[in-house]
Amino acid sequence: MKKPPWWRGLAIGLFLIYMLVPLAATLLFSFATRWDRTIFPEGMTLQWWEAAMGRRAFGMTLMNSLVVSLAAMVASVVLVTPTAYWTHLRLPKARPLVELFTILPFGVPGVVLALSLIRCYARFGGAIVYSPGMLVAACMVISLPFMYRPVINALNAADVRTLTEAAHSLGAGWLATMTRVIAPNIMSGIVSGALLVFSTVFVEFTLANLLVGARFKTFPIYLVEFTRFDGRQASALAVISFLFAWATSLAVLWVMGRADREREGALGAR
């Protein structure tokens, strides 16, 4: 086998340093007693973690973020999965249009989206515009690509047309076909999409700050507030936020890996 070039290890090493140093520094800073005069922290303490997590607002904002993320996740699954299925099966010509819609959020900055929503819905009053419900809806829009893509990939891989026809020929209506045949066979796509939506919405700051702000404080808002008066407590919160994102990413990788293994198992058996 050809030996890999010498610069490959170097490039990977530099990349890892570039990625990991800020994370390690944030983690270290959250435990440091003082770290502004020396190369390494002068001492270690759990004081900042205790302070950050001891406040009532910590639990409340964490809960608010979880509620918004879960609501956006559930709504995305319920709305996007049947839409993708229907488009795939019955409106193949509309597929490019739907795909365009799903990538549009990448081109619209959060500030623009939030201000547009506020202007558009202002006539219905503040109770609606500045509500957690509006935040959930806005978060669904920005996370649309993350839900649609895995679902449509799973639909492409599962030969859903024939499965649907087989279910119909056995007497199943649309609901039974969707819930008992199609959804279980595209579950890996639904789960990865749902987890990606969850992690995207969980760390969303711009929309949360502009749409609900202090009325329904989410974890990212709480974190940003902390950076203004105590960087070490903010670091502790940032690490918690990272841990959530990592946990969901690992879950996505695990689900997708399992789906791949199942597929390989199925092919190997033939």
Next chain:
Amino acid sequence: MTYLSLQKVSKTFPGVAAVKDFNLEIRKGALVSFLGPSGCGKTTTLRMIAGFEQPDPDVGGIFLDGADITPIPPSRRDIGMVFQSYALFPNMTVAANIAFGLQMHRLSRREVESRVEAILDMVRLRETAGRFPHQLSGGQQQRIALARALAIRPRVLLLDEPLSALDAEVRIALRGEIRRIQSEMAITTVYVTHDQEEALSISDLVVVMNRGVIEQIGAPEEIYHQPRTRFVAGFIGTANQFNGVVVGGNEVACNEIRLITPSRAESGGSPNVVVLVRPENMTVHDRDPGEKARNVIDGIIETITFHGALTRVGVDVHGQRVTADITKSERTRFSLNQRVWISFLPDACRVMAREE
């Protein structure tokens, strides 16, 4: 008595007429094959019976036991279907796959269990009940797909090229199995295939289709021995075709050769005809048979191909390739580039009008 009837059924996709004016009557309990090349409209017709495609509106319809089923959705037609790709639900075990249709028909749990067991016994795969589809061979998967479709006791069973993804040995075994089960259950069945041997071996009636229209409907023997069109003659088995002109009551001139044909020639009055002769009806001689044989032509052997029970020789007859079958014992008398004489009886000829 007619059980399933297709009356003036047509299907047009944008820019393409897939099925044109299709008329067919099927009696209860019969196995009918739709046979034809790719794109001939056989699968589209089957899908219209299943309800997955709607025929062109305002003309004709599909009738089952006297009732028009055209407007009824597929899930309420009580028509079972077996797909080429099996279409077993990968997330369910074999037993759950079979039980699915029964549950959709709201049968009691006990009834579902007993029917699943009975149908698994019928396809002789009881031991696979707890396995998932990917743990089965292709042949086993197709038998389970058949069992699943039959479990709901459908009024009609449709099979869409069910054996084409399987290897030759399994295909032959499974088609016998399909015929056995179909006869046992006396279930009206429509079988789509492009494999003529498959269609001829298991059907009560064969419908040969080409370019969206029916070329011929008949029993397998009739389709083989009395093809009504050039297409059927060429598609079913192999047929040598000699273009010629009728020169007498039962004589056709094909270039320098004069062929004696049956007097009942169905040339439709046209003087321009084509004479069709199957290779198995030809006799190959290593010397001129003289006066004792009829319809003698001579040529040079160009190819000799082994087909198991028989050997097929390709002979160049004045520029035209003629194929004839010889037996194992005759094989030793012939070799490549040898001059041979081919003869055939007038009764072996089938004469039809030639479209210019």
